[in-house]
Amino acid sequence: MNVSRFLVRRLLLVVPLLVFITFFTFMLTRLGGGDAAALISGPNSTAAELDMIRAELGLDKSLLAQFWIYISGAVQGDLGVSWVNKRPVLTDLIERLPITLELLFWGVGLGALIGIPVGLRAARDHNQRFDQVVRFFSLLGFSIPTYFLGLVMILVFFYFLGWSPPAMGRISLMITPPPAVTNSYLIDGLIAARWEVVQSAFSQLILPVIAMAIIAAAPIIKQTRAIAMDVLSSEYVRTSEASGLSRRVIQSIVARNSMTPIITFIGTELTALIGTASVLEFIFAWGGMGQYGLQAIIQGDFSAVQGYVLALALFSVIVFVVIDLVVVLIEPRANMSA
Amino acid sequence: MTLLEVQNLHTHFITRDIGNQVQVAKALNSVSFKVDAGEILGLVGETGAGKSLTALSIMGLLRPPAEIVDGSIRFEGEDIVAMQRDELNRIRGAAIAMVGQNPRGALDPLTRIGEQIARVARAHDPQLSNDKATSMAVESMERVGIADPLRRAQAWPHELSGGMAQRVLIAMALINGPRLLIADEPTTGLDVTVQAQILDLLRALVQELNMGAMIITHDLGVVAQYCNRTAVMYAGRIVEEGGTRSVFGDPRHPYTKALIGSTPEKLDFTLDAEVGGGPPNLYALPPGCHYIDRCPKAAAQCNSMPPNLALSATHHALCHFAAGDQARAS
Numbered sequence: 001m002n003v004s005r006f007l008v009r010r011l012l013l014v015v016p017l018l019v020f021i022t023f024f025t026f027m028l029t030r031l032g033g034g035d036a037a038a039l040i041s042g043p044n045s046t047a048a049e050l051d052m053i054r055a056e057l058g059l060d061k062s063l064l065a066q067f068w069i070y071i072s073g074a075v076q077g078d079l080g081v082s083w084v085n086k087r088p089v090l091t092d093l094i095e096r097l098p099i100t101l102e103l104l105f106w107g108v109g110l111g112a113l114i115g116i117p118v119g120l121r122a123a124r125d126h127n128q129r130f131d132q133v134v135r136f137f138s139l140l141g142f143s144i145p146t147y148f149l150g151l152v153m154i155l156v157f158f159y160f161l162g163w164s165p166p167a168m169g170r171i172s173l174m175i176t177p178p179p180a181v182t183n184s185y186l187i188d189g190l191i192a193a194r195w196e197v198v199q200s201a202f203s204q205l206i207l208p209v210i211a212m213a214i215i216a217a218a219p220i221i222k223q224t225r226a227i228a229m230d231v232l233s234s235e236y237v238r239t240s241e242a243s244g245l246s247r248r249v250i251q252s253i254v255a256r257n258s259m260t261p262i263i264t265f266i267g268t269e270l271t272a273l274i275g276t277a278s279v280l281e282f283i284f285a286w287g288g289m290g291q292y293g294l295q296a297i298i299q300g301d302f303s304a305v306q307g308y309v310l311a312l313a314l315f316s317v318i319v320f321v322v323i324d325l326v327v328v329l330i331e332p333r334a335n336m337s338a
Numbered sequence: 339m340t341l342l343e344v345q346n347l348h349t350h351f352i353t354r355d356i357g358n359q360v361q362v363a364k365a366l367n368s369v370s371f372k373v374d375a376g377e378i379l380g381l382v383g384e385t386g387a388g389k390s391l392t393a394l395s396i397m398g399l400l401r402p403p404a405e406i407v408d409g410s411i412r413f414e415g416e417d418i419v420a421m422q423r424d425e426l427n428r429i430r431g432a433a434i435a436m437v438g439q440n441p442r443g444a445l446d447p448l449t450r451i452g453e454q455i456a457r458v459a460r461a462h463d464p465q466l467s468n469d470k471a472t473s474m475a476v477e478s479m480e481r482v483g484i485a486d487p488l489r490r491a492q493a494w495p496h497e498l499s500g501g502m503a504q505r506v507l508i509a510m511a512l513i514n515g516p517r518l519l520i521a522d523e524p525t526t527g528l529d530v531t532v533q534a535q536i537l538d539l540l541r542a543l544v545q546e547l548n549m550g551a552m553i554i555t556h557d558l559g560v561v562a563q564y565c566n567r568t569a570v571m572y573a574g575r576i577v578e579e580g581g582t583r584s585v586f587g588d589p590r591h592p593y594t595k596a597l598i599g600s601t602p603e604k605l606d607f608t609l610d611a612e613v614g615g616g617p618p619n620l621y622a623l624p625p626g627c628h629y630i631d632r633c634p635k636a637a638a639q640c641n642s643m644p645p646n647l648a649l650s651a652t653h654h655a656l657c658h659f660a661a662g663d664q665a666r667a668s
Binding site: 239241243244245 | 397398399402423426427428429430431432435436438440443444445446447448449457458461462494496507510511
């Protein structure tokens with residue numbers, strides 16, 4: 001059992017994957033049309049001006065040559081400059097990724113905190129009242145579109161009830177943001193020990209995080225229930241019952257044996273729900289990755305799109321490596337050599 | 339002394355089809371038998387005859403849609419059928435223990451085996467300290483012939499061979515000193531030499547501890563070698579029951595004869611050839627004898643319920659013709 005060797009090997013496997021993803025998106029954005037030179041120079045430019053801009057940006061070189069320039073910059077942390085706002089893409093990403101991730105992690109975390117116990121109980125009492133009610137609500141959670149849920153929550157909890165602050169960003173406009181460390185106002189506020197920041201950031205978080213948790217909890221409940229049902233029908237649970245173990249002990253055996261597949265599922269959910277987080281962060285005007293990526297795509301801002309895709313891919317890869325590591329650590333059967 | 343007395347047990351699978359019509363699969367139909375202390379009863383029959391279901395009914399392990407609709411199961415005089423889960427948990431794993439057919443699947447993959455065995459001891463004695471439970475587990479492992487039990491107690495289930503896993507399960511079954519042991523196909527999936535070891539071990543333990551035991555199997559060789567008495571099941575009924583010597587030496591039910599005649603060791607072509615086909619549909623059982631569709635002797639009277647003919651004080655067969663038919667097998 002050598003955790004660091006396992007990690008190194010996993011991360012080495014990641015490198016070719018990231019290169020492939022970069023290549024793929026690079027070619028797609030280039031082949032997808034959109035003339036960056038025309039975009040930059042404006043509608044009244046001459047052909048000579050366009051050529052000049054192309055040469056300046058390196059767009060006159062072959063696609064492979066362009067890719068080489070990009071990737072050799074990327075490995076040194078240079079993801080290019082946005083043609084729209086003229087800022088380095090990496091700077092923007094570092095600033096905005098934590099915003100989306102904050103929403104994603106709190107939301108999925110809360111969703112798991114609710115979804116796992118509910119799913120386990122539903123499996124234990126399957127086809128009884130609790131299970132039926134849970135199935136109804138998780139179906140509801142599956143069916144509600146994210147943007148609709150977000151807007152309805154703003155309407156009800158801000159406009160009608162006045163319980164939550166306006167959905168305008170991550171912190172009240174009256175408060176100066178704390179010095180950026182993690183770019184999460186909640187955590188940065190704690191670090192700077194500024195309680196008005198923590199309080200404001202927290203109250204801004206509540207609505208979008210609950211919306212996120214509702215969307216995340218539905219599939220977690222459904223998966224947990226299915227996984228736990230599977231475990232319940234296993235031979236070892238039957239042996240436990242035949243041995244006269246109490247319901248409480250059996251329930252803990254079921255929970256522990258369900259945990260590996262549930263954790264794996266939550267990992268895939270984290271990567272799958274980044275789109276949902278982007279939508280919510282958009283609705284609540286947080287200015288995170290979702291807004292950034294969408295704008296970049298609409299404006300044909302190649303480097304920004306590249307950076308956006310690369311950041312998401314890197315995030316997914318990290319999530320999967322962490323999940324693998326957790327599974328290896330809690331699962332006696334797991335094989336570190338894989 | 340009678341340990342277990344099953345009387346008139348009916349276990350059915352009750353479901354509803356798409357049209358909300360109740361569908362009943364009659365899996366056990368009036369099963370009655372006894373197990374005495376110190377004896378081994380063999381329950382034989384083909385897949386689907388209801389052998390395992392009988393065991394699950396006794397252990398209170400039935401899950402919907404299976405349920406006991408009639409009959410009684412008395413363990414040392416107490417009716418188990420009427421018991422609540424908590425009462426049942428006092429008995430199972432303690433006075434009655436079961437060993438299953440898939441030893442490696444029957445162990446919790448996330449718990450070291452010593453702890454799994456100790457857990458069963460603690461479940462039946464809340465006052466037991468962890469250390470005492472662990473030393474009991476190690477002792478129990480030693481008794482079932484696990485070498486170096488102290489070290490093995492630290493093993494994970496996936497590190498065990500099938501035979502070793504079965505020994506662990508037997509150690510787990512024995513930890514609270516049961517008076518009745520139910521072994522449901524204890525050697526399925528083990529290779530032949532290991533099968534013999536496990537069965538020899540079971541027999542030795544039953545004799546040593548004066549337990550009663552019930553071995554469920556489809557292997558007639560196992561029954562012939564290890565069981566004092568034999569009960570043959572077919573389509574949810576015990577069709578013949580008696581001392582093993584008597585049932586094998588003088589089988590009276592046509593199904594028993596066909597079963598004995600079809601074992602590879604003694605394929606006897608002078609016996610009545612079995613009529614082809616499979617067991618009857620449990621949703622639409624024949625009104626009389628369940629074996630009627632396959633039986634070479636089937637006659638008009640077989641449409642009525644056959645009597646349980648006593649051939650001796652201990653040997654019974656559920657057949658209209660059991661008395662008049664001379665045995666030809668030896």
